[in-house]
Amino acid sequence: MTTHPSPLKAPPPGAAGAGGATPAARPPRRTRSASPANRSGWTPWLYLLPALVLLAGLLVYPIYQLGLISFLEYTQAQVSGGEPTTFQGFGNYATLFNDSQFWQVLLATVLFAAACVVSTLVVGCALAVLLTRIRALPRLALMMAALGAWATPAITGSTVWVFLFDPDFGPVNKVLGLGDFSWTYGRYSAFALVLLEVLWCSFPFVMVTVYAGIRAIPTEVLEAASLDGASQWRIWRTIMAPMLKPILIVVTIQSIIWDFKVFTQIYVMTNGGGIAGQNLVLNVYAYQKAFASSQYSLGSAIGVVMLVILLAVTLVYLRLVRRQGEEL
């Protein structure tokens, strides 16, 4: 993009409008887009102020607090002010890491999230491709059904799915002839049930986004390829896949983040983490520790662990984005 020196503010001496004639006030770096308003020192910060205040107060500060609490002894006694808070160092983390349940929950979280991500991506992409191959009416039907699933609040989706699979009154067991098999009783069947619900409500995002991406590929490119005699498969592999890569990265990362943080579904469908905590994931585990048993420090330590894991995912994402040369 070319630069457009402003005719109003700080007109460049002499050569007005000459490309690249950057006035001294502008940062030396050649700017990509230079709207007339862009040399106004404080204006962008003024625009950013509300957002930054909100984020600092309700995101950054709580993160700092989370870290702090994870190093303290903080239980009901300290919350009510009955006892002074004491610094524990890494004590809470030591407690956590020596607890075999934590490792079990961590493993379950990772595996469960991975299963959710993979199934969401596979189903979402497959259906996006399917959408490109069918006529308007069936496409509208599938799109509307998917939007319905997408729009359904997590809590209602959870209750409906539990009801569908209810051993006594649900239609699923009846159709499958499973009798009074209880899905939420076993560990794996309970996770499978939650996975189905998560898949149901999150594949639409992938499907719609990837579909929009396929539609955005310029027709000329594909036509040229097919005129040159490229096969369908080749067009897919060498043209569409690379062009869809940015979109695929976005949906993958978003899915990882969402599925790693599943809370409502597990909480509602397995009644707070399943029998004897067999269906706990980190999120629910932290919540139970903090709010159910008032071990706020342990809950915070789990929160910090989650934060670190998700931060790592983010860094990988940033690297991928940067490697593609996309400008931020």
Added chain:
Amino acid sequence: MSATTGSAVRTRPGGGGGVRALLRVKRPGRLAAEAAALLIAVAVAFPLYWMVLSAFKPAGEIQSTDARPWTLAPSLDSFRRVFEQQDFGRYFLNSLLVAGTVVILSALVAFLAATAVTRFRFRFRTTLLIMFLVAQMVPVEALAIPLFFLMRDFGQLNTLGSLILPHLAFSLPFAIWMLRGFVKAVPEALEEAAYIDGASRTRFLWQILFPLVFPGLVATSVFSFITTWNDFLFAKSFIISDTSQSTLPMALLVFFKPDENDWGGIMAASTVMTIPVLVFFVLVQRRLVSGLGGAVKD
């Protein structure tokens, strides 16, 4: 039917018509694909159908072990129970108030911020952008603990404010990130023309840029509306004693009972809770799809 390609061209000029023409498989294959799509659509819609159906079923039929996919005697009993027993209307209004406030405020704040990071060059711009990206990844559930203490210190527990404020902050990073593409898409020539014609910066911002970016704001709002409307964790943790400040998800939980769940009530409450979101989605559906395309393509 030969109208297919035509309609595709109509919905998105210069877009997918050709793609589909290229990808179009032979007729039997396409029919199979269409049959599969319809089957999948039915399967995907089924849970919602079952929810609404169960909400209208009379109590006896819900508790029957013979789960029939229809009802011959629809009744409003479950809905009546929902609205009479629980102060459901109140919860509904609370939910609407919280989600509505978050949507409007976050749209305005995000619009300003997105304008700042796309139409200005300044120091730390890239750093800020990366921070917005990172902020999206923060597991907000983990922040329930510190936010709980923060809200307590500010005396906000048991108020709707304790739900509005956190959601406002959480929806911002994503909203800014998404709006970026829309703001960027507005040609700079337009901005120059406005200034040449003597428009002030404020005037340009609200009278020219804002209307142009509005479709993007709609797409973004869907996300903040849904996350706020769906919120279960904060409503559960922050509204501890004053149930008059509760939101819909909490009201729903009342129908879960240790011995016997009131499935009719749960399904009726779920229906009431889902309909507004569905309506919202259908209304903005087209803008949402193109908005996602725009944001991602960017």
